[in-house]
Amino acid sequence: MSRRILVIQGHPDPAGHHFGHALAHSYLEGARGAGHEVRLIEVAQLDFPLLRSQKEWDHGELPASLNAAQQSIAWAGHIVLFFPLWLGDMPALLKGFLEQVGRPGFAFKPGQGGLLQAKGLTGRSARVVVTMGMPSLIYRFYFRAHSVRALERSILGFMGISPVDESLIGRVDSMADSERVSWLARMRRLGREGL
Numbered sequence: 001m002s003r004r005i006l007v008i009q010g011h012p013d014p015a016g017h018h019f020g021h022a023l024a025h026s027y028l029e030g031a032r033g034a035g036h037e038v039r040l041i042e043v044a045q046l047d048f049p050l051l052r053s054q055k056e057w058d059h060g061e062l063p064a065s066l067n068a069a070q071q072s073i074a075w076a077g078h079i080v081l082f083f084p085l086w087l088g089d090m091p092a093l094l095k096g097f098l099e100q101v102g103r104p105g106f107a108f109k110p111g112q113g114g115l116l117q118a119k120g121l122t123g124r125s126a127r128v129v130v131t132m133g134m135p136s137l138i139y140r141f142y143f144r145a146h147s148v149r150a151l152e153r154s155i156l157g158f159m160g161i162s163p164v165d166e167s168l169i170g171r172v173d174s175m176a177d178s179e180r181v182s183w184l185a186r187m188r189r190l191g192r193e194g195l
Helices: 019-033 054-059 064-075 092-101 136-142 146-159 177-193
Strands: 004-009 037-042 078-084 125-131 164-169
Touching: 004 019, 004 064, 019 037, 019 078, 019 125, 019 177, 037 064, 064 092, 125 146, 136 164, 146 164, 164 177
Parallel strands: 004 037, 004 078, 078 125, 125 164
Antiparallel strands: none
């Protein structure tokens, strides 16, 4: 069954050429090869301001440069976010992007039902693919994958996106070539399967 898949490349380096870019490319290749409809947002290629006040969040206009991104999020049935772990969390540029596109009236609908009952993006699933320098087991069990869990619950879950799966990829700086090939193949398979 064909799916509408949005890939969000959250690495802030506009030059690309990181392992996270190769992983996203493999995922896209697999998804397109399987006949899924696919769109790509490269956050590093977008120009937008950061939100600086509650007033901006509640009443400010979405920057014109993010209109197409927000439309693609609305279009998608499955969203795949790729980003590197920086200082224990997603890069600030990706967080700023999610704050902008996840405004009231789109990602959630404030009203009588309360915020927890008025999720604007229900019916969508997601996968979070995170690359990091430390071993992923250390991040998962010692640090309890705190930032990914916060993303899944406090951002994606708050918007109504569920279920959210994750792929945590550690030791990217010292990874053997055979392990890189294995991860690229795994991403291609996930793309084919629309997961």
